[in-house]
Amino acid sequence: MNRSRLSVRCCPSTACASITSMEHPSPIRPRDFAVYAPNKMGKSTIFRSERVMVGLNAFESGQEHALHAHEDMDKIYQVIEGRGLFLLEGDDVPMQAGVLLVAPAGAPHGIRNTGTERLLVLVILAPAP
Amino acid sequence: MNRSRLSVRCCPSTACASITSMEHPSPIRPRDFAVYAPNKMGKSTIFRSERVMVGLNAFESGQEHALHAHEDMDKIYQVIEGRGLFLLEGDDVPMQAGVLLVAPAGAPHGIRNTGTERLLVLVILAPAP
Numbered sequence: 131m132n133r134s135r136l137s138v139r140c141c142p143s144t145a146c147a148s149i150t151s152m153e154h155p156s157p158i159r160p161r162d163f164a165v166y167a168p169n170k171m172g173k174s175t176i177f178r179s180e181r182v183m184v185g186l187n188a189f190e191s192g193q194e195h196a197l198h199a200h201e202d203m204d205k206i207y208q209v210i211e212g213r214g215l216f217l218l219e220g221d222d223v224p225m226q227a228g229v230l231l232v233a234p235a236g237a238p239h240g241i242r243n244t245g246t247e248r249l250l251v252l253v254i255l256a257p258a259p
Numbered sequence: 260m261n262r263s264r265l266s267v268r269c270c271p272s273t274a275c276a277s278i279t280s281m282e283h284p285s286p287i288r289p290r291d292f293a294v295y296a297p298n299k300m301g302k303s304t305i306f307r308s309e310r311v312m313v314g315l316n317a318f319e320s321g322q323e324h325a326l327h328a329h330e331d332m333d334k335i336y337q338v339i340e341g342r343g344l345f346l347l348e349g350d351d352v353p354m355q356a357g358v359l360l361v362a363p364a365g366a367p368h369g370i371r372n373t374g375t376e377r378l379l380v381l382v383i384l385a386p387a388p
Contacts (some may be wrong), residue, residue: 154366155361156364157345157358157359158306176361177333179364184361201384204310206306216284229287229288230381231283237283254335258310
């Protein structure tokens with residue numbers, strides 16, 4: 131089978147995943163790759179090429195990713211589990227599992243877990259950062 | 260608010276969506292944009308830029324998207340509802356709502372709805388076709 135090996139993304143923070151290998155295409159459950167951290171949003175990377183990064187943002191209750199924008203990248207959020215707010219420019223919007231949001235390049239966006247449960251969001255950035 | 264208008268994708272087939280306008284970033288439920296067709300897989304487009312296309316593939320029971328590959332695009336599938344098979348090279352793999360698959364450029368992939376219910380899959384292609 132034609133499988134590509136994951137370009138592993140390692141980083142020194144304890145809030146980043148240290149996935150050592152994954153072959154694609156392989157069906158996975160995103161939640162199996164979630165990395166939560168006590169002090170800030172956890173990140174993990176499922177796939178990376180020059181064209182796209184597929185990863186997870188994992189929020190304990192109360193954690194957030196503050197409003198920010200990417201000048202030359204489009205971001206797609208798909209909420210896997212939990213609930214909270216999408217932080218948009220002047221307009222915070224409730225969301226929950228099943229909801230999708232596209233933040234085109236230049237559009238400010240962020241996330242806050244306002245719920246009592248964990249919040250897990252699939253994140254796709256094109257091109258990869 | 261900094262919102263980008265959807266680049267509308269129209270096509271003559273009845274199996275393609277004719278979404279006339281959508282602003283991003285806006286939280287949506289992907290299923291609200293599903294287009295099913297009696298004779299073949301239905302397609303709809305949620306967002307398109309030069310960097311990425313976000314859309315839906317909608318399968319009535321028994322419908323499929325045959326094994327194929329994209330030479331210069333990575334594809335991400337996220338199953339929204341239903342169940343079926345991911346068609347991979349020599350290896351068809353059961354899947355259902357909640358499952359993610361990344362088909363890197365060059366990797367053959369496809370989908371078949373082997374269930375009795377509708378199958379809806381979020382599809383992301385980078386860069387956009």
